[in-house]
Amino acid sequence: MLWGLGNYLLEQLVAVGHAVSGLTGGAIPYGYAVIGFILVMLIYEWLGGMRAVALTDVLQGIILLVGIIVVLIGAMTLAGGSLGNISQSIAATEPQKIGVPDLQTNINWISMILLAGIGAAVYPHAVQRIYSARSERTLKRSFARMAWIPPITTGLVLVVGIICIVLYPGMETGESEQVIGVLANDIASMNAFYYWMMIIFFGGIVGAIVSTADSVLLSFSSMVSHDIYGKYINPNASDERKVKVGKFVGVIVVFLLLWIAWNPPGTLYQIFVLKFELLIQVAPCFLLGIYWKRLRSTPVFWGMSSERPLQD
Template identity: 30%
Template sequence: MGIVVGYLLVALAIGLFAYRVAESGAEDYYLASRSIGTLVLLFTTFATLLSAFTFFGGPNLAYAAGPEWILVMGVMDGVIFAILWYVIGFKQWLVGRRHGYVTLGEMLGDRFGSPGLRALVAGISLLWLFPYVMLQQMGAGEAIAGLTNGAIPYWGGAALITAFMIVYVMLAGMRGVAWTDTIQGLFMLSVVWIAVAWVLAAVGGPEAATGAMVEANPEFASLGGGTYTPQFIISSAVTIAFGVTMFPQINQRFFVADSARVLKRSFALWPVLVLLLFVPAFMLGSWAAGLPIDVPEGANVLPVLLREYTPVWFAALVIAGAMAAMMSSSDSMLLSGSSYFTRDLYRPFITPDASETREAWVARIGVAVFATLAFLASLTRPGTLIEVGDTAFSGFALLAPAVIVALYWDRTTRTGMIVSISIPQIVYLAHVFEPVPLPFVDVRLALPGTYGGWDVALWLMALAAVLVVVVSLATDHVDDENASRFDVTAD
């Protein structure tokens, strides 16, 4: 536990240094004055994406269902997200550089002359950001409880990471977050490969580990079947990749690059970097299925595996790496969420003439409130890490079709945007929440999660794409719309 606390203190020291060198304005706090270089941009995006969903949820799924999760998250998602980083991210960077946008909602609201659209995008983003912040707190609580064999309870671990997140984000801003993410990303890569080498050395090498896995679970040796149906693989890969592009903490990084060259290098290297982490992490989960370890129900497999086959100090070091993954996601989520609140809700609707310094302090207060509420919700443990994470990914993915069409099609109208964003979200919410009785009607909102084996979110993404095109063709532009806002080209 001392190793984990020590790691948190080192990260906090970096945040304090960033606070001392940062400028006082909101743009520096949110975007580090758009000055991020290739290495830092690549690793801050990498570390921000790698959360409890990846570091604990991924190995857990591989332990239960087999190593094909590497195909979904490592291969397909790595490539799809790299393509989307170019299709969406590069265009956003060009638009943001010209007009000074800080958030996705600000960009869309200005293009379509609609504070309501701006608020709608921000509100939906904050809605789905909440469970993903909660996911990090759940993962931290489970990790620390597992590391200490219950000496520190679940709520204590979740409280520790929450307190750290609040202090760190209030101090550091994007500059400190990006610096820390770079260190955390390198740290995660190092410890997970050392963990693989240590575990394999203890069990007799990769052939022995793979043989034991296949003997215990013969289905792990074949492609497809069980959980990994073609529908599950494609649905998961597509919804997660498109959802990632709309995550506030990822989407906002499309604005921060110092140059076009920085951005292009980053998305070209992305698939390689993803594979370097996902392959060893998910194989550890898969190999664990054939090893004589006892994973309690609801526990994470990675800490159990490491406690069995590596020294206590190294297991703690790897858990610190997992905590790094969760912190990298959490601090960026809270920072981006605060910018969505202040830029898209507070400034337009509450205090339009607020100074940038005041806005930055309102953002810091918002961080504390949001993180505290998410912590309280995490104590209810509403689902597994995979379930909570997948729900958030899909909610964000529904925003992507309208955004892509708006970036490249001048005929897109304000009405088309609002309809194509609102209707799929309403239908998806009806799927997500527990069934409730409707007044005076003896029916319940109990809809299946798949149709024909395909995730409902995939169907709703298709619906969103159709709606934005059809409704835009059927409606006229209004005077406040300005399609020229997105008419930008690379220098």
């Protein structure tokens, strides 16, 4: 679980660095953006805790939903046409990107979606949020209202990505990770309305990344303090001491991840895959534990210890 959380936090650091660097046209370099993000996140985590995460998520969600709609309208305006014309332009210039994928590619993507969905269901910080709900009724109501949002938001982002194929042809893989920031910069230069909307939109993006990273760091610190320090190292420690130990270790981990994020070991997608390689293999332990009451911790532990990374 700590491995999955560490990768997730690394993903947030790399994402915010690329986003801010792309939005400012390189005026704020990638590394400085990551450092600034870490300082804000640490202050956020030390002062606010999980309640701050929950409250700000509501506002950020509204900002992001409105913002991505404005980004879509602005991108289509820059592209100068409807989605049909954009598709025709892609078909003329890069037909391989609009053609029907072969069977092997389809199988790989479907399996990726299924495995990532199962792995995401056991995100440690997501599990912690479930237990922090006031009641089961509150939890069910929140999930029912939230379920329809991700398909809309991710669907709009997918369409924006397709439009960017026309707007920014020939981008390398590393450059493409800054494409939303570059697009927002170009949209902001169109007029004053788009300028202020992009500022608010990117404020929502950075805020969302901060709150996500903050909840990840809270879960990381909680596991270290309660499941490692409080259980094996110092079982008699007070709650106050365990909290301090967890926060201290969290700060050390953040700066270790800063060192890694300064020169990312791969693209955001590769870090995403690295995170899920372990979570997917841990997921059966949770699924069996929920529905099979005879499951015991010892065979689960030895089974996990013998796992190997998934192969491409």
